[in-house]
Amino acid sequence: MDTKIPYKIYLAEDEIPTQWYNVRADMKNKPEPLLNPATGEPMKAEELEQIFCKELVKQEMDDDQRWYDIPEEILKFYKMYRPSPLVHATFLEEALGTPAHIYYKYEGNNTSGSHKLNSAIAQAYYAKEQGLKGVCTETGAGQWGTALSMACQYFGLDCQVYMVKCSYVQKPFRREVMRTYGAKVTPSPSMTTEVGRRILAEFPDTNGSLGCAISEAVEASRSQEGYRYELGSVLNQVLLHQTIIGLETQTACKKYGIKPDILIGCAGGGSNLGGFAAPFIGEMLRGEADYKVIAVEPASCPSLTRGKFAYDYCDTGKICPLAKMYTLGSQYIPSASHAGGLRYHGMTPVLSQLYHDGLFEARSVKQTDVFAAAVQFARVEGTLPAPESSHAIRVAIDEALKCKETGEEKTIIFNLTGNGYFDLYSYERFNTGNMSDYIPTDEELEKSFALLPEVK
């Protein structure tokens, strides 16, 4: 055990974990299965294989195998941008005057700008292994689309991205990164799919939505020979791949004798929190340790703190399977927010079940408070954080300030999922005092809950 902790902990390359961890293997209460929206019956592997790659379906449905060997080719790619650093935020500690020890795992040091690449490369790999020609996906803010473009370029796969039209227009830089990596980027809704044409006929001026882009990507993948659909969050397979984050964090902690008390991650669909926290929650499930794990969500889209634990559609278009999860209702339209990556009505079934079983807590925060934390963090720690990630920063600072009051020397680790280089329009809104907050009323949510599908 090294005793002197550097500011940035970089593990050696051969310390990168070589297996992913499947938390479902340790869960007593497994997440409920996906249901076929037409029949209400659990989705069968053969059905899912029409949408996703075969091996990914296996991972999706496997509640038992605890460890998955990471294929060599994926490990080789991981070395291009991993291990990611675990940073000891001494500058922040000093600025806050807190006795708490604050660390953050930084996943933003790659061109996709976030942790999304961890699953993108895995999904592209399995598509390649299956002999596919290409994949289709959707992207909102653009990180997932960028990550999948990079991964597909690496394996020589065609990559077709349906990008929510308003993002396509407002974030031309993200679009251009994808094109630089060889992806075809189509603003959604588009005339290239039936569902797109239908929506455009009905709403010619629509700016698009993630739900619509998902529907187009799924349709596009099914109408082309040798294509499958891939998704960057919510799914079990995604959480599995993302556990590389938490496992690396554990390895670094062990190496330097860091004993975390509090683990914090932002939560949209759940991909980063699930990947970061799952290995720690696994220890809790096995009775080996106890941590305070906190999910942080936007007050404008509070699926855990104010949602219902129920079966719901994963997409607005109601063509994807139903999942049992904390949800605001698939027809709930989150207000425009500067953390596009957290604007999802539901929460991945695994985290939903764990939350239901009391394994972690959740907090919702207002975006102006989030940006105040983001700017404070940027100024003292140097790194400009993504708005999504800054939700975790907000609560990390709040917890550190509590320690200042109580004098407790708690160790806090949060996941800094991405950088904010493409979010400067949002920073401008904040810097110029033009950012507002939105919190849905109970009536609004009740209206949305009333539209939840009836199951069984």
Add this chain to the structure above:
Amino acid sequence: MDTKIPYKIYLAEDEIPTQWYNVRADMKNKPEPLLNPATGEPMKAEELEQIFCKELVKQEMDDDQRWYDIPEEILKFYKMYRPSPLVHATFLEEALGTPAHIYYKYEGNNTSGSHKLNSAIAQAYYAKEQGLKGVCTETGAGQWGTALSMACQYFGLDCQVYMVKCSYVQKPFRREVMRTYGAKVTPSPSMTTEVGRRILAEFPDTNGSLGCAISEAVEASRSQEGYRYELGSVLNQVLLHQTIIGLETQTACKKYGIKPDILIGCAGGGSNLGGFAAPFIGEMLRGEADYKVIAVEPASCPSLTRGKFAYDYCDTGKICPLAKMYTLGSQYIPSASHAGGLRYHGMTPVLSQLYHDGLFEARSVKQTDVFAAAVQFARVEGTLPAPESSHAIRVAIDEALKCKETGEEKTIIFNLTGNGYFDLYSYERFNTGNMSDYIPTDEELEKSFALLPEVK
């Protein structure tokens, strides 16, 4: 000596060099002194101290002291983003099928996006030490302004940035990063200075220029009590601070037994090449080693390959001291290019003298060839490079392909100075086939040389 070379070499924190290297101490032919433009006499320290901080003037004029201890507070800040990785570009080697070993030192992993932070934090530190209230500077593409904003925020100094108007409009993101770090950003020319008002009266529709922004920043610094001017390139002091790049590279090479044959850097004002190559050139000057060092400049602004070695103004406005350097003439207006950081008419006097004495060679490359290399690199190595840095990539690839022909296993190291996240407009021009090349004619250059000042 470690024998297994990882993909990314991260030195340990305590391996970060604690001294800067002053190459002038090893030069037999020292660079010529700066001249007072009014008198034609060498600038005196007292005169320079009206413009720059005292300690920086000492560093500027000192041709003898080989090593400078890096102050503790600067070392502390360096640990926030250094050591920067030396990456073994195995993916690129594989894609090229070359027997050459290619490495790059990556300076883009910080919020300023480039190596500029290495000198910004030093300059801010000395301003703070001198008890100043703040500093003024100019910025073109924005990296230097961002770096200085970050550094001033860290030391609690006011930071006033004059940003070339066309950049201010075209690069709102860069502007916003600076504001996030607390800087005042003014589009130049502005009504806040005499020179700005004069220029606006004469050319109301001007988009500004670096020369004009420099003049405004200098005037602003001189008209405010407790302010000085700071500059991100060309000066001896900047090269001194930037040697942290080359020294870290040497440490990494030594640790892993890497013996470079070819060292490559892009060259605008010379700050990165000077910092990266100087420690290696120092070995050559002392007769300890021999390297092939290559400066790469844009064909549109070829100061080394087609310029004159003569005294010239450092700025278009002719208010700064004269420097003996390779220059295209201070009145030469480089064509609009996508590598704004290399659009400077001259070359730092130290590199100019070393080039004149045959210590390194220079090549000029066309921007479409540069972007072809940038996209190729991004796709195989993951990192999206800045257009400036991609000049070095172009020549590194060319040299590696030569090795493929000859079968030579040369070791090539280039400096990847920054990321291209804010250059996606330029990538779009390239991706859509809308990028052109410009090479000045001999007549144009002759016209510009005719305006060089007569000295002595």
